[in-house]
Amino acid sequence: MFNLKPSIDVLVKSSIRSILKNKSRTILTSLGIIIGVTSVILLTSIGNGLKVYINQQFESLGANTIFVSPGKIFNDKGGFNSQSGASRFIATTFSLTDVAELKRAIRGVTIVPVAASAVDIKSSKTTKTNSSIVGTTYQYGASANYVPSNGNGRWFTKDEEDKKADVVVLGNGIANDLFPTGSALGKRIIIKSKNMKVVGVIDKKGSSFGGPDVDQYAFVPIGIVFEFNGNQNVNQMLIKTSNKDLVAQTKIDVTKFFLKKFDKDAFTVFDSSQLLSSINSIISTLTIGLAGIAAISLVVGGIGIMNIMLVTVSERTKEIGLRKAIGAYPRAILVQFLIEAIILSCLGGGVGIILGWLGSLAINNFFPAQVTFSSVAIAFGVSAAVGIIFGVAPASKASKLSPIEALRYE
């Protein structure tokens, strides 16, 4: 084997020159690649932006929160359990006795029971039917990071919880729905014929995609929900440890505690990081799927490149013949046209990356979008690969031309 002659920079220079000779053709040829790369960059940036956004949402929940829910939530691979099988429906609910026993079994943590119901809520202005109402304790606000900020009222107190006082803390969304003009704070609302006072409005949290929309919740002392439901079932428990290093051990202890009472598929003990990684894996799958669809246009773009390279080769048959006559060996011709195809598609890739990046900046104004370095690297790599794959056929055709036939070509 001998070293590559001509050297790469000579080839690149002559390729760029021949590409520049046909500017409008170059642009049209690269259009397929440009569109393909732009859409791949855009879609992955949206997927990634979504992920970052949701991660931020979860961080506000706190890394030291453990949830105990009835049913099997996760499958063995860490994704969400999609089985609509028995285990999800023989949903155990927990009782106040469970809560009390758990409190005794595990010390040094805050345990907050949650009971939920769906009811109609009326304000002086409007009615919200079938709204989610969450009954919980005075500690929930602090544990879940839902304490209203300064000027927006407060969470209910232990005293109010014990007395089942008629107080309610509203999510930001439902507060606005019930009182479209002016603040909900201090106003009265009717929940299932109970006249209740709004003591706090939680800051806007935003809904986690697919997940519950906290902004639409109304929080009341747990005893009130028990009354509405006519039972004392607890739907979920929130366990807050004093720091996040204790989360792992506490999860084990809590699991052990419930295994003594229930079957292993009847309840789930999880923390926010687990929930997060499941959601992340869903978004990643979705992003890859969408980007894959967009990548189809890259194939179309590649065919465009192949087409134009075939035209170039036959246009320049005489030149190829001359080069061969004065000593260009087949591989030199092959590499020359391959490099031209790669430059052409990388040019398209580069423009596509810039357009995709500008597009995601624009989208970011109303939807989370964030371009990742890896998507840029992949897009560029893929366009180079497209150039190689679709450039090989024309380049090899050029390299196989007989010098004299090529020279005689008209």
Add this chain to the structure above:
Amino acid sequence: MIKSPSSKNKPGNVVLELRQVVKTYTSGNTTFNALNGVSLQIREGEFVSITGPSGSGKSTLMHIIGLLDTPTSGDVLLQDRNISRLNETQLAQIRNVTLGFVFQQFNLLAKTSALENVELPLIYSDVPRSKHDSLGIEMLTKVGLQDKLRNTPAQLSGGQQQRVAIARALINDPKIILADEPTGNLDSKSGKDVMELFHHLNEVEKRTIVLVTHDMDLARQANRIIIIKDGQINIENV
């Protein structure tokens, strides 16, 4: 073989030999023998012209001598090497280093300067890049175009374009120069300049020259004339 009395060169060893070369063109189901058993020897330092009527097979013969085409049967020996055993890459290397080809149509790259055209064979050779420009300028100076380095073919006269092509053929210092009707597209003055250049290359630089022409006056300027007719050597003479 009768040696030309006017020759100032003592012909040396055989550098190029053809043995019973046949070239058959097939189109459809008709075949045509453009060369029909051509044998010839060319010695080092010779100036040989090949002439004959149009369609007699001169260009076909020249392409086979120049390793641009392969014979249907028969052998081509270059410096005692049988080229039928060489692959495309090895043939290309010989075309690059040992042979210099001058075409009737010049075959210069359009929109490319004279200097870059002349340097083109170097990019496929082992000559280090740092020497390309000085060699290119040297060759263009030799053909009298030192002040046209940056001109593209469109900015040169026909005679100047052919001189650029000759400079290109010379850049790798080839032993053998092959020219197929190099003056065919030129007026008589430019044609004379080109012929003078060939004489210089032969007599002063001791290069072997094979010239194809149908002009008997030009053919007679060589040491030896080969007349070809219907794909066969008709007369081999002074």
